[in-house]
Every structure is written in C-alpha cells, then in structure tokens.
Amino acid sequence: MTSQTAAAPESLLAAPDQATQRDITDEIGRLHADLERREQAGERIRSTVHDFPAYRSSLLRHPTKNLKLVDPETIELLSPAFGQRDVAAVESDLTVQHAGEPLGERMTVAGRLLDSWGRPVANQLIEIWQANSAGRYIHQRDQHPAPLDPNFTGAGRAVTNASGEYTFTTVKPGPYPWKNHVNAWRPAHIHFSIFGSSFTQRLVTQMYFPGDPLFALDPIFNTIWRQKDRDSLIGVYDHDLTSAEWATGYRFDIVVDGPDATWFENESE
Amino acid sequence: MTMTVPARTLRPTPGQTVGPFFAYGVEYDRMHQVVDPHAPGAVLLGGTIYDGAGDPVPDAFIEIFGADSDGRVPRARGAFRRDGHTFTGFGRAFTNDDGHYEFFTRAPGAAQGRPAFFAAIVFARGLPDKLHTRIYLPDDAAALAADPFLASLESEERSTLIASRPTPAQLQHDIRLQGEKETVFLDF
Ligand SMILES: [Fe+2]
Numbered sequence: 001m002t003s004q005t006a007a008a009p010e011s012l013l014a015a016p017d018q019a020t021q022r023d024i025t026d027e028i029g030r031l032h033a034d035l036e037r038r039e040q041a042g043e044r045i046r047s048t049v050h051d052f053p054a055y056r057s058s059l060l061r062h063p064t065k066n067l068k069l070v071d072p073e074t075i076e077l078l079s080p081a082f083g084q085r086d087v088a089a090v091e092s093d094l095t096v097q098h099a100g101e102p103l104g105e106r107m108t109v110a111g112r113l114l115d116s117w118g119r120p121v122a123n124q125l126i127e128i129w130q131a132n133s134a135g136r137y138i139h140q141r142d143q144h145p146a147p148l149d150p151n152f153t154g155a156g157r158a159v160t161n162a163s164g165e166y167t168f169t170t171v172k173p174g175p176y177p178w179k180n181h182v183n184a185w186r187p188a189h190i191h192f193s194i195f196g197s198s199f200t201q202r203l204v205t206q207m208y209f210p211g212d213p214l215f216a217l218d219p220i221f222n223t224i225w226r227q228k229d230r231d232s233l234i235g236v237y238d239h240d241l242t243s244a245e246w247a248t249g250y251r252f253d254i255v256v257d258g259p260d261a262t263w264f265e266n267e268s269e
Numbered sequence: 270m271t272m273t274v275p276a277r278t279l280r281p282t283p284g285q286t287v288g289p290f291f292a293y294g295v296e297y298d299r300m301h302q303v304v305d306p307h308a309p310g311a312v313l314l315g316g317t318i319y320d321g322a323g324d325p326v327p328d329a330f331i332e333i334f335g336a337d338s339d340g341r342v343p344r345a346r347g348a349f350r351r352d353g354h355t356f357t358g359f360g361r362a363f364t365n366d367d368g369h370y371e372f373f374t375r376a377p378g379a380a381q382g383r384p385a386f387f388a389a390i391v392f393a394r395g396l397p398d399k400l401h402t403r404i405y406l407p408d409d410a411a412a413l414a415a416d417p418f419l420a421s422l423e424s425e426e427r428s429t430l431i432a433s434r435p436t437p438a439q440l441q442h443d444i445r446l447q448g449e450k451e452t453v454f455l456d457f
Contacts, residue, residue: 013289046456047283048398055286057395060321061446067401067456070418074380075342075388076401076457080334080359083346116277125349129294139290155294191288193295199334199388200457204399206285223397224283232282257281259457260274 013141014179015056021217024181027054028222035225047229054219056180072261077198082125084159092158094130094170102152104133104171106247109207109235113164113194113254117263120164121201121256127193128168129155135174135188144176169247175214187214187221196256207252208234284398289328291392292363299351301362303333303374310338314404314432314440315371318364318391321447325368329393331444332361333372333404336385340378376406376440384412384419386430391444391454401455404442405431426453 019027031054039045050062095102113121131137131154134146138153154173158166175188189206196202208221215221215230224230232255241249287295304311314333318326335358336342343358358377362370379385386405405413413419419427429452432442444452 046398047281048285050397050400052397055395055397058286058397059395060324061326061393061395062397063400063451063454064321064447065451065453067454068418068422069456072457073383075334075336075358075377075386078342078344080348080357081344081346082348086347086349114279116279116281117275118278127295129291131290137290137293139293142290153293191285191291191294193287199390200401202332202390202399203282203284204287204392205282206288220286220288220397223285229280229283232280233285255279255282258277261457263274264272 013057015181017056019181021181021183024054024184024219025217028216028219032222032225045225047226048224052219052223055223056219058223072198072200072259076200077261079124079195079197079199079201082159082195083123086125087157087159092156092166092168094152094154094156094168096169097153098151100151102132102149102171104149104152107170107172108167108241108243108247108249109170109190109252110165110167110241110249111252111254113160113166113196113256115196115201115256115262116258120160120162121197122160122162122164124160124195124197126158126160126166126195127156128170128190130170130173130190131176133171133174135176137176142176146174146176172209175212180219185214185217187212187218192254194254194256196262198262200259201256201262203254203256205254206233209250210234210237286394286397287330287392289394291330295330295361296363297349297361301360301370301372302351303335303358303360303372304356305353306373310375311373312376312438312440313371314374314387314442315369316442316444317368318370318393318444319368319446323448325364326393326446327364327366327368329364329368329370329391329396330361331364331370331392332359332390333374333387334359335374335377335387336380338375338378340380340385379409379412382412384409384416391446393446396446400446401457402444402452403430403455404440406440407431407434422453425450429453
C-alpha cells in the first residue's frame with residue numbers, strides 16, 4: 001500500500017467486537033421484530049432505518065434525533081440539470097472501457113426511473129459502481145485477495161431518455177467479504193446513484209440479484225426492514241431483455257420518493 | 270394552490286449506504302468547484318464531518334445545490350461538465366483523511382422573504398441512507414430570525430444549520446452526524 005491508498009485507517013473498517021454470523025443474524029431478527037412492534041404501535045418508520053446496530057460502522061454515524069419535517073423550498077423542489085452532453089454513450093457500457101473484454105457473465109441491466117405517481121423521470125443522471133465478477137473492487141482500499149480484472153473498472157453512467165428508461169451493459173458482480181463480523185459476505189450488488197426531478201428525490205441504493213443465499217445474513221441489505229421493500233431492490237430476470245448468444249437481462253425499475261410538493265413541479269414542466 | 274395531489278401509486282425504492290468504495294464511481298472532474306476558485310465572488314465553503322465520538326469521518330461525501338447570487342435556481346444543463354462559465358449550482362465533495370470537505374461556489378441569494386441557504390445531502394460509509402440538511406448563510410439576522418422553520422427549532426439545534434463567515438470569501442460549516450450538537454437533518 002502506498003500512503004495515498006488509505007483514505008482511512010484500515011482499523012476503521014473492521015468492527016472491534018467481531019461477532020459471529022449467528023449473533024448478527026439474531027440481532028437482525030430482533031431489530032426487525034422491534035421495528036414491526038413500533039410501527040404497529042403507531043410510529044412512522046422510514047423504509048431504511050439509520051439506527052441499525054447490526055451494521056457496526058453505523059453505530060457512531062447515525063443521527064439519534066428524529067428528522068425534522070420541513071416544507072421544501074424552491075431549490076429543493078428542483079434538481080441539478082444534467083443533460084445528454086454530460087455523459088458519453090460509451091459510459092453506459094462497462095464492458096468496452098478497456099482493450100479487452102472483462103471476464104464474467106455479461107449482463108444487460110435496464111429499467112425505468114419513475115416518480116411516486118408513475119410518471120417517467122426524463123433526462124436524469126444514474127451513476128453505478130460495482131465489484132468485478134470475482135468480487136473485487138478496483139478501489140485501492142479493497143484488500144479482498146480476489147483478482148483484479150485489467151479489462152474492468154466497474155463504474156458507469158447514463159442519462160434517462162424521454163420515457164425515463166436507462167440501460168447498462170456490464171458483468172455480474174461477485175459477492176465479497178467485509179469486516180463487519182467474522183466471515184461476513186455481501187450479497188452480489190451494483191451501487192446506484194440517482195437524481196430525480198427534485199433534490200429531495202436524490203437516491204443512492206444497491207441493486208441485488210434473485211435468489212442470493214446471503215440476503216438473510218447481510219446487515220446492510222437488512223437496514224431495509226420490510227420484506228417487500230427489500231424485494232424491490234432485487235433485479236428481475238427478464239428473458240425478453242436477454243439477447244441471444246450475448247447477455248442475460250435483468251430489469252430494475254426505480255421509484256424516487258415525493259414529497260407531495262414535487263407533484264406540482266412535475267405537472268408544470 | 271387548491272389543486273389536490275392524487276394518491277401515490279408506487280412505493281419508493283429504498284436507499285442504501287454508499288459503502289466504502291464509492292470514490293471511483295461518483296468522482297468527476299472539478300466536482301467541488303461549482304465556480305472557478307479565482308472567479309470574482311467565489312466563496313470557499315468548507316468544514317468537517319464528525320461522528321458520534323467526535324472523530325472526523327474520512328469516507329463521506331456531501332452534495333450541495335444552491336441558487337445563484339440573485340436567488341434564482343440554476344436550470345442550465347451540464348452539472349457534470351465544468352465549462353468554466355455556466356453556473357449550475359451543484360457540487361460534490363469527498364471528505365479527506367481529516368474529515369474535511371470544501372467547495373468553491375457562490376453564496377446563494379435569498380428566495381423572497383427567506384433566509385438564503387444551500388441545500389445539502391450527506392452520504393457516508395456506515396450511514397444506511399442519505400441525510401438532507403441545509404447550510405444557511407449567517408448574514409441576514411432578521412431573515413434568519415423571521416423564518417418559521419428555524420424559529421421552530423431550539424437555539425442549539427438552529428445553530429447547527431447556520432454557517433459562520435470568518436472572512437468575506439469564506440463560509441465555515443461543520444456537520445455532526447451524532448451526539449452533542451448533532452446537526453439537524455431533514456425530512457420533507
Ligand atoms: Fe459494494
């Protein structure tokens with residue numbers, strides 16, 4: 001490691017208590033049961049909870065006070081304006097960024113960006129980043145002893161079209177280990193960063209793949225405490241999107257949240 | 270406005286942490302230079318992000334979106350390509366090893382009858398979802414005092430949302446994710 005590789009000491013990345021998977025899985029179950037009780041008692045609980053101690057690095061980084069409800073002002077009801085000129089078409093194909101082809105299962109990931117009323121969100125930016133097919137990030141702090149792929153960086157961008165549609169070509173990422181607890185593994189995922197039509201709709205999330213055996217074990221996935229919300233992050237295999245002798249297809253539609261005031265903004269545009 | 274908002278038909282996609290490896294995924298050229306550092310009227314907006322133990326957070330990023338100095342919200346396309354003259358109002362900054370972030374930008378003008386602020390969003394490893402906040406300019410004490418939202422806060426909370434201006438060309442604003450003087454975060 002050179003001095004510039006570590007943005008933070010590696011010690012920060014390993015939880016000090018190094019619990020077992022069984023401990024963590026039990027904690028996740030207790031946290032979900034408690035959140036369900038609180039909701040039934042009338043509390044309004046957001047779909048991703050900030051206070052989720054099974055995700056150890058959140059312990060000192062989550063706010064302890066309730067978020068303050070505020071009426072959005074104009075700057076918050078509009079969004080930074082991206083355009084097709086911000087992103088080259090080639091940036092949405094993660095398999096053509098180097099001299100050779102990356103190893104792994106070639107994949108088309110496509111979907112629509114919609115608002116809570118089902119209206120397409122056009123001309124907005126989607127950024128993605130992911131591990132390679134062996135589960136290794138090109139990021140210098142990823143110390144997982146799996147091979148880097150000289151033909152794969154793992155970052156891409158697209159701007160949605162007039163119907164809110166986007167398409168990426170990539171390879172399926174591998175699962176990878178991390179240091180939340182002993183023998184901790186993340187289910188395979190692609191990170192998504194999304195701009196909606198208002199700044200309040202800004203979203204960073206992760207897309208997963210059907211049937212991953214690591215779902216129940218992963219404290220990050222389970223910071224989303226309702227099953228139906230977790231399910232909405234799992235891409236859907238779509239044979240109509242699969243292209244013969246080329247790539248399998250997964251559909252991942254994304255819905256950005258309100259608030260209600262954004263309904264008017266979009267109607268007037 | 271008398272129009273009623275129809276019922277929402279779709280469930281929003283939930284957010285997730287950016288994790289530790291976001292840097293190569295979301296970095297772009299001069300992303301923290303909303304304006305050129307030497308442009309007339311440029312201000313340096315900077316501060317430190319702290320965790321609940323008072324330690325700096327070195328693997329976070331913050332995004333700002335601010336009006337132009339006349340209070341108008343920029344609508345020019347090209348928030349990613351810094352062409353040297355178009356003001357897009359949007360910037361993104363990673364925290365460094367000391368948890369410090371900085372932007373070169375313009376101080377936003379106020380919307381009518383409102384104190385001026387930057388809209389801001391914080392992301393970090395260990396933060397399960399984004400956090401919205403505001404960074405108010407300290408200059409117009411009357412407008413700050415008259416703002417119904419700021420007035421609804423305890424004075425200690427209110428102070429977490431207002432930057433200081435150590436020099437005319439500098440705005441200083443720390444963000445505390447947790448603990449004493451925890452920054453006020455927003456829901457809409
Ligand atoms: Fe990841």
